[in-house]
Amino acid sequence: MCEREGGGQSDQWILGGKEGEAGRGCRMLDLPFLPFCVLLGGLGFVCVAFVSAWCQHWRGGFAWDGSAQMFNWHPVLMVTGMVVLYGTAALVYRLPPAWSGPKLPWKVLHGTLALVAFGLAVLGLVAVFRFHNHNGTPNMYSLHSWLGLATVLLFSCQWLAGFSAFLLPWAPTWLRALYKPIHIFFGSTILMLSVASCVSGINEKLFFSLKNGTMEYKRLPTEAVFANTLGLLILLFGVLVLGALARPSWKRPDADSPDSCQVLALPTPLLAMDYLHQLSGTTNVYWGYMRRAATSLVTTGATEGGAQGPVAPQLCSPSSTARSTAATATAPGSGCSSRAELM
Numbered sequence: 399m400c401e402r403e404g405g406g407q408s409d410q411w412i413l414g415g416k417e418g419e420a421g422r423g424c425r426m427l428d429l430p431f432l433p434f435c436v437l438l439g440g441l442g443f444v445c446v447a448f449v450s451a452w453c454q455h456w457r458g459g460f461a462w463d464g465s466a467q468m469f470n471w472h473p474v475l476m477v478t479g480m481v482v483l484y485g486t487a488a489l490v491y492r493l494p495p496a497w498s499g500p501k502l503p504w505k506v507l508h509g510t511l512a513l514v515a516f517g518l519a520v521l522g523l524v525a526v527f528r529f530h531n532h533n534g535t536p537n538m539y540s541l542h543s544w545l546g547l548a549t550v551l552l553f554s555c556q557w558l559a560g561f562s563a564f565l566l567p568w569a570p571t572w573l574r575a576l577y578k579p580i581h582i583f584f585g586s587t588i589l590m591l592s593v594a595s596c597v598s599g600i601n602e603k604l605f606f607s608l609k610n611g612t613m614e615y616k617r618l619p620t621e622a623v624f625a626n627t628l629g630l631l632i633l634l635f636g637v638l639v640l641g642a643l644a645r646p647s648w649k650r651p652d653a654d655s656p657d658s659c660q661v662l663a664l665p666t667p668l669l670a671m672d673y674l675h676q677l678s679g680t681t682n683v684y685w686g687y688m689r690r691a692a693t694s695l696v697t698t699g700a701t702e703g704g705a706q707g708p709v710a711p712q713l714c715s716p717s718s719t720a721r722s723t724a725a726t727a728t729a730p731g732s733g734c735s736s737r738a739e740l741m
């Protein structure tokens with residue numbers, strides 16, 4: 399398996415610790431992120447265009463009056479919000495400009511895109527509930543409706559928890575570190591559930607609509623080919639977003655480094671001393687020595703007491719501390735510091 403050396407500071411790819419033929423092969427396979435983004439953006443646009451064209455051309459267009467035309471807003475808003483915009487929001491931190499400098503603007507962008515996606519999803523749900531109520535159709539009877547509503551509810555919890563943990567200033571660092579992997583896990587899960595909801599919704603709509611003799615679903619009329627293709631394009635979009643999220647070379651450098659636990663294992667006074675030391679700009683041997691000794695104490699204490707944070711203390715070796723400190727001092731906010739990563 400290919401790994402990146404130095405937690406992403408260099409673009410060296412290594413295989414088993416040494417760069418060899420396979421390592422060079424790995425580097426050649428490394429697809430640049432920006433062309434991929436253009437491709438994905440195009441695919442997202444095609445998904446929205448397809449769902450709109452389906453509703454406009456075959457399902458009678460759009461209105462906001464409780465009629466079948468009002469229902470048509472449901473697929474368009476759900477695909478646009480829960481898949482395309484949501485997927486875009488998920489990839490914000492993979493943009494190379496987000497790797498350096500302050501993380502706050504990227505967090506605000508990520509949160510705002512997700513909020514807009516959520517707003518569109520709520521409108522999409524209003525459209526289908528009003529259509530059902532207007533026509534006396536029962537609500538929430540199908541598997542699609544259960545899956546869809548569960549996805550939107552999970553999304554709302556994810557947004558609120560993410561906002562509270564990462565954007566409100568008073569969330570403690572240990573809580574952010576504890577919650578971050580959970581947020582990442584549910585982020586991908588919600589995207590998968592959204593894709594599943596869309597695919598099941600398209601299928602259901604086709605079964606409802608294509609019933610009469612010449613237009614039977616099993617005869618595969620043009621509408622069915624078109625909507626089936628839409629389902630596959632949505633699936634492809636979701637798979638590509640999940641693939642991009644999982645790709646190590648597109649992650650913000652040091653996002654998974656053990657150094658990331660450093661801030662958890664060090665008590666606040668030590669971090670404050672670190673900060674003052676960086677401000678003074680001095681590099682003295684005694685400081686390094688004292689700090690290493692203090693960190694060893696903290697690490698040992700954490701191993702014994704187990705109360706220093708949620709990450710295994712043995713990961714926080716003195717050498718990784720020194721590396722982390724050096725990185726913070728030489729490239730503040732470059733993304734290699736654990737504090738920058740968690741904040």
Ligand code: HEM
Nearest residue numbers: 473476480527530537538540543546547595596599600603
């Ligand atoms: C993430 C995307 C989606 C979510 C969260 C979602 C959610 C829902 C929910 C909660 C309902 C129940 C409304 C009620 O009972 O009054 C519903 C109904 C419906 N949705 Fe979706 N939907 C999504 C995407 C789609 C798509 C792309 C289509 C394609 C046409 C679609 C087609 C339908 C249909 C036909 C119904 C009415 C029948 C039923 O209640 O199952 N949905 N949707």
